Amino acid sequence: MTSKKLRVMILVAILGSISTVLMQFNFPLPALPGFLKIDFSEIPAVLAVMTLGPVAGILVELLKNVLHWFLSGSPTGVPVGEIANFVTGILFIMPIYLIFNKFRNSRGLTVGLISGTVSMAVGMSLLNYLVFLPAYTYFLNAPPVTGDGLYKMIVLGILPFNLIKGAILMAISLLLFKSMQNWISQQHRKLSV
Numbered sequence: 476m477t478s479k480k481l482r483v484m485i486l487v488a489i490l491g492s493i494s495t496v497l498m499q500f501n502f503p504l505p506a507l508p509g510f511l512k513i514d515f516s517e518i519p520a521v522l523a524v525m526t527l528g529p530v531a532g533i534l535v536e537l538l539k540n541v542l543h544w545f546l547s548g549s550p551t552g553v554p555v556g557e558i559a560n561f562v563t564g565i566l567f568i569m570p571i572y573l574i575f576n577k578f579r580n581s582r583g584l585t586v587g588l589i590s591g592t593v594s595m596a597v598g599m600s601l602l603n604y605l606v607f608l609p610a611y612t613y614f615l616n617a618p619p620v621t622g623d624g625l626y627k628m629i630v631l632g633i634l635p636f637n638l639i640k641g642a643i644l645m646a647i648s649l650l651l652f653k654s655m656q657n658w659i660s661q662q663h664r665k666l667s668v
Contacts (some may be wrong), residue, residue: 483666487531490519491538498543498560504639506627511636513643517564524572525584526662532572536564551614559599559607564584566598567591567641579660584652585645592641593628600634 494516516539524532540557551557574587580636604625610653612619620628 476584479666483531486527486662486666487523487534487538490523490531490533491542491568494519494535494539495542495546497517498539499546504636507636508632511632513636513640515644515647516546516560517567517644518647518651520564520568521571521588522594522645522651524568525575525652525659527666528576529569529572532568533565536561539564551611553610553614554609559602562602563595563599563637567595567644570594579663581649581652581656585649588641588645588648592638592645595641596634596637599637600629603627603633 482555497518498514498516501514502514503509506633520532520539523535540554540561543560544554564587568591570590571584571587574590575583577583578586608620608628611617617656659663
């Protein structure tokens with residue numbers, strides 16, 4: 476195994492571990508459904524896509540969710556929440572990578588973060604409607620949320636939650652980028668895969 480591959484694997488493991496720890500510190504937002512909780516676990520994945528590329532970001536997201544499932548379990552027995560979080564992360568980081576990779580400056584990162592936020596908010600609204608909320612009700616053997624209740628949960632809960640989460644992650648990512656820009660550029664040149 477080459478030194479470069481080993482360094483990439485170690486960095487992905489470190490970022491995934493940091494992401495797992497950050498996922499433990501979550502909190503709900505007032506006036507939104509209590510099961511939606513903000514955490515900052517996407518930040519290490521954003522650093523991974525900026526320095527190492529999209530595969531590393533996806534691996535950080537995967538590692539975070541697998542470790543979280545092993546550490547915390549799942550109320551359904553099936554990792555529906557972790558799968559939803561993994562998909563959320565992918566929807567957030569991939570537009571960042573695609574745009575930031577072309578324009579490696581704060582403007583490119585800002586446009587990528589805005590695109591990632593919109594992608595995450597719209598994508599998770601649709602996926603919650605089609606996949607994740609039905610999966611939760613199935614595995615919890617709960618009555619399904621339908622009609623006006625489902626509409627309110629998606630449009631007044633999940634959509635604004637993801638927009639707020641994206642805005643918070645955007646602010647933190649931009650602050651980190653300003654202070655770590657040289658390091659990110661060095662790591663990208665040395666380790667991008």
